[in-house]
Amino acid sequence: MYNIGMITIGFPEKEASTYIAEKGKEAFEVFAVDVDQLSNELENKDAIVIFTDNKDSVVTEICQSIIEIKRQSAAYVWVLSKNRDKRKRTIYLQLGADGNIDTDCSAKEIELIVLNALKRRETIHKPIEGKRVVTEEQAGSKEAEKQLFEMNDNNLAVRVGEKEISLTRCEYRLFRLLQSRAGEAFTYEEIYQSIWQQSYNNQKYRIANVIFRIREKLEQHAVNPNYLKTVRSVGYMICE
Template sequence: MSNEKQRILIIDDEKEIRDLINIYLKGEGFETILAEDGEQALEILKNTRVDLMILDIMMPKIDGIEVCMKVREERNTPIIMLSAKAEDMDKILGLTTGADDYVTKPFNPLELVARVKSQLRRYTSLNNAGMTVNKEESISGKDVLIVDDLKINIENHQVFIGDMEKKLTPTEFEILALLAQNRGKVFSIQNIYESVWNEEFMESDNTVMVHIRKIREKLEANPRKPQYIKTVWGVGYKIDK
C-alpha cells in the first residue's frame, strides 16, 4: 500500500470515545478521520479513501447498521462495529449486515488497535493480490482451489461459482480458504476463530457461526442444505474432499 498512511474512519456520537480511539490510532501511526454520526460518515465516504471503519451501532440520524449496509453495497472496506450492548442478537445483527468484527463497550483501546491491525492485514493482502488480475486468470490460475463448481483463487482473493464472481468480505474469504485448503478436516468453531482472528476464543462467542451463515447465503443455492461448507454436528465445519 505504497508509503501512504492507512486511514481509519472513526464514527461514534460520543466525543470522548472518538477522541480516545483517535489518540491510540494516531499513536500507532494511522491517519484518522472522525465523524459524529452515520450521515456525516456517508458524506465523507463519497470523496475520501478509507482503509478501515470503526462504526458505532447506536447513533442518531443514521445508525451503524444502516451505514454498514450502505457501505457493503459498494465496497469491502473492513468494518469493526462498536456497541454498548453485549447481547448476542445485537452482535449477530451487526455481523449479518457485513461487519468483519465486533467490540463491546467499554473496551480496552489496545485490544481495539490489535483488531484494527488484524483487519488491515487482510484488507491489504486482498487489495495487493487483486490489482492486476483479470477474470480469466482468476479462474484458471495455479493457486485456484476447486470444489465442484466453486473456484477459490488464494492469490488474488476471488471466489467464483461457475463463471460468476461472488463477493466475500476479507474475513469470509479467510474462513472459506482455511476450510478449502484443508479439505476433509473438521474445524471446530474455536479452531476457525483462533486461525482467522489470531486471538483467544471466548466460549460464548458466535462470530464464526454468523460468518459461516453469511458465506452460505452468498455461495449456496440452498443455504439450509449446503453443498460446500458442511456442518459436522457437535464438532464443527468442513469442506469434503
C-alpha cells in the first residue's frame, strides 16, 4: 500500500477529501500533511498532492512547499488547483512538481494519475525512501565541504575546492549577493531589489525559483545544497 500526503493551501480540507476515490483506498492511504512540519511528515510518503485555490496570496507558500519536499524527499509532487493560471503552473513545474491537475478531474482520474506513476517507478526498481538517498560521491568529502566558495566574475561561476559550477547571470548575482554577507540573512526584499532592481511586491516565488536552480547545480557537483539556507519568513543566507 502506498502512503499519499495531502496538503491544503487555500483549499478546504473537507473538499479536498472528495477527490480521493473510495476505491483507491485499497491501494493507498491518505495522510493530512502540515506545511509547517514538512521535515517531520515527509518520511515514508510516496507522493504528495497539494490542493490549492491558486490565488496570488498563496503562490509563495506553494513554491516553498514544493522546494522543501523535493529537497528532503524523493516523493512525487502534484499540484491540484482551481485556477488554471499558466504562468503559475509553469513555475510549479520548474521548481520540481511532477504535474498539475485541474479540479474538474474526477477522483478516479486523480487516483490513476498517482497510482500509475508510483507503479511505474516500482517497475523500474527505484524504491521510494523517506529521505533523499545521497551517494558517497554526491556527499563529497568533509574536507571539501569546509572549503570556502570562490567567485569567478569572468566565468559567472563559483568554485568549491576543485569543482567549478557554472551559473546563469541571475543565479550568479544572487549567489554573490548572499556570499557577500555569509552567515547573515538577506530579506526577500533586499534580494529582489538587488537582483531585479525593481520594487518588491511579494514576488518570493521568483527568488525561490532561482535558489532552487542553484541548489540543483550544487547537488549535481556533489556540493551540499544546504549551504543555501532558507530563513523562514525572512529570506535566504549562505552558511559560514
